[in-house]
Amino acid sequence: MSPKLPSRWDLQENELHSDCRIFEVWKRRFKRRSDGVEGDFFVLDTNDWVNVLALTPAKELVLVRQFRYGTEEFSLEPPGGVIEKGEDPIVAGLRELEEETGYVGKNPRLIGTARPNAAILSNRCFFVFVEDVEKTKDLNFDLHEELLTELHHTNKLKELVQRGEITHSIGVNAIFHLFLELQSTDS
Numbered sequence: 001m002s003p004k005l006p007s008r009w010d011l012q013e014n015e016l017h018s019d020c021r022i023f024e025v026w027k028r029r030f031k032r033r034s035d036g037v038e039g040d041f042f043v044l045d046t047n048d049w050v051n052v053l054a055l056t057p058a059k060e061l062v063l064v065r066q067f068r069y070g071t072e073e074f075s076l077e078p079p080g081g082v083i084e085k086g087e088d089p090i091v092a093g094l095r096e097l098e099e100e101t102g103y104v105g106k107n108p109r110l111i112g113t114a115r116p117n118a119a120i121l122s123n124r125c126f127f128v129f130v131e132d133v134e135k136t137k138d139l140n141f142d143l144h145e146e147l148l149t150e151l152h153h154t155n156k157l158k159e160l161v162q163r164g165e166i167t168h169s170i171g172v173n174a175i176f177h178l179f180l181e182l183q184s185t186d187s
Contacts, residue, residue: 007034022046022082042120049125050093051080051174053111053181054103054133060151061178062103062133067146068168076150076160077171081142083126093128099140101149105133112177116170125170127177154182 009030018025023046031038054062061078068075079100083092090108097103112127141147152160157175160166166175 007032009033012038017042043122044120045122046082047085048083048089048123049080049116049170050083050089050096050128051078051125051170052093052097052128052130053078053174053178054097054101054105054130055154056134056151057132059154061154061157061175062097062101063150063152063166064100064147065150066148075168075171076166077168078174079147079149080125080174089126090128093126094130097130097133098137099142100145100147102135102137102139103133103149104136105130107131111181114170114173114177125173127174129178129181154178 009032011028012031013027013029015027016024017027023044026043026045028041028043029038030041052062056062063076064079065074065076067073079097080093081096081100083089089110094104094108097105108128108130110126111129113124114127115121116123116125135149139147157166157178161172161175166172
């Protein structure tokens with residue numbers, strides 16, 4: 001016998017609270033079906049994102065190190081960024097990879113998605129895998145970007161996570177999806 005799921009909540013009101021350039025904050029009033037309890041919740045509505053798992057022929061993962069404003073720390077993570085409205089996640093991933101690292105590759109494919117923080121964010125992050133990447137292009141950073149590209153062999157990725165060198169939760173999730181992809185192609 002399967003366990004009874006928690007009650008759904010129905011949207012009662014949806015009001016734009018703040019437009020913050022890269023996301024909107026919505027004040028949403030929900031009512032729980034089981035007992036009528038109501039509450040206000042704030043949701044950040046933003047574009048979907050993409051992270052790119054780009055592997056060199058030597059099985060090195062292309063990562064970028066950049067300053068993150070939320071934590072005021074440097075973060076080591078897969079390259080990626082915002083998917084424009086209507087843009088294919090693979091196209092966005094290839095664009096971000098090239099702009100941020102100068103790398104291009106072969107056989108791009110979607111290997112997974114995740115909800116970055118379902119409690120407060122409405123978007124998804126797509127994970128794009130690209131094989132046999134090589135640096136062939138010049139860097140083309142956005143105005144507020146300055147990244148250092150690093151190559152790390154796939155057999156060192158678990159250690160980087162364990163040592164706390166890769167802490168960005170979406171990056172850790174992306175690497176997990178990479179391991180699943182590599183495991184499925186090895187079998």
